[in-house]
Amino acid sequence: MLSKYLIISFGxxxxxxxxxxRVGVTDQMTEPTQRGFLVFLGKQLESSDVTPSMKIAALRTLSYTLKTLGEVPLEFKELFDSTIVVAVSHSSQLVRIEAALALRVLAEVDPTCVGGLISYVVTTLSASRDNVSFEKGSNLKIELDSLNGQTTVLAALVSISPKLPLGYPAR
Known part of the structure; x- marks a missing residue:
């Protein structure tokens, strides 16, 4: 019973x-400061001593800041592969979900990247599916986490399609 209350309290x-x-920090920032904050959040996601809860908070704040800005700053695009894309394969399911939602916001803010994201996810999904082997022992969980993350991203990108001005890319 106590653990139930602790979980609720943590939530x-x-x-x-x-x-x-969101309200006390991000909304009070100027646009240049929000751009710098995105880079700061990206660097926090790269850090090895960040807990899954901290990653979730950083990804959610990152998504909110991207939506607030309405564009993806060039300086953040440089961190993109080492932050959100890496988080898609994280061992925590909640981090993978939050990373997929961040990619959905990215697609909503910058619809031109949807084609590249879908292509990347489908390619990675096919490679992950082909590489999964039940004889790999401890690596199986890592591969299944990655596979789960890629399917979650694909689902997030499909869910955003009605809001995209040009719909899905042809390829």
Whole structure:
């Protein structure tokens, strides 16, 4: 019973922290500061000592900041592969989901990247599916996490399609 209340308390605490980050920090920033904040969040995601909860908060704040800006800054695009794309294969399912949602926001903010994202996900999904082997022992979980992350991203990109001005890319 106590663990149930601790889980609820943690959820409330996380919601409060995210609210403070959105309203108290991000909304008060100027546009140049928000651009720098995106880079800061990206560098935090690259750090090895970040817990899954911190990654979730960073990804959610990153998504909110991208939506607020309405564009993807060039300086953040340089960190893209080492942040969100890496988080898609994280061992925590919640981090993978949050990374997929961040990619969905990225596609919503910059519809020109949808073709590249879908192509990347389908290619990676095919490669992951072909590489999964039940004889790999401890690597199987890592490969299945990656496969799950790629399918989650594909689902997130499909869910955003009605909002895309040009729909899906032909390829």
């Amino acid at each position: 409330v605490l996380k919601a409060c922290i995210l609210y403070i980050l």
